[in-house]
Amino acid sequence: YRILRAPWNQPPGSEKNEGDQSADHAAFFLNGEIIGVGRLDLFENEYGQVRFMAVENNYQGCGIGKSIVQYLEDSSLARGDKGMILHARENALEFYNKLGYSLVEKSHLLFGEIQHYLMSKDYVDRK
Structure with missing residues (x-):
């Protein structure tokens, strides 16, 4: 919530949705505090979808986001998905590009101002 919603004056609880119960969640903890999160949803046609991905600003660039995405990809691959899709904010395009x-x-356009871009990755090299 602190990273993905609060800066755009979204109410507490807006980070929750109907997919919470069926999704695979990942969290990175440091000294008992959550500093990174991500979620894997089943999309369609046997593709997973990365959602609600965030790392606290002070810890970006330390490999936490990469570890979370790798964990979500491994979970997706283990259930038999063909690949992954996601909708990235403009400032995250380079990060996801480096991950393939x-x-x-x-x-x-989220909240009327945050442009998102559809990105995808096939697992052809990981099976």
């Missing part, structure tokens, strides 16, 4: 994701297209 390809830009597909401009997607939606």
Whole structure:
């Protein structure tokens, strides 16, 4: 919530949705504090979807986000998914590109101001 919602004046609880119960969640802890999170949803056509990915600003660039994405990819691959999709904010495009994701297209505008881009990754090299 602190990273993905609060800066845009979204109410507490807006980070929750109907997929919370069926999704695989990942959290990175440091000294009992959550400093990174991510979620794996089942998309369609046997693809997983990374959602609600965030790392506290002070810890970005330390490998935490990469570890979370790798964990989510491993979980997705273990259940038999063919690949992964996600909708990245503009400031995260380079991060996902370094992890092997390809830009597909401009997607939606969140909260009327945060441009997102559809990215995808196939697991052809990981099976």
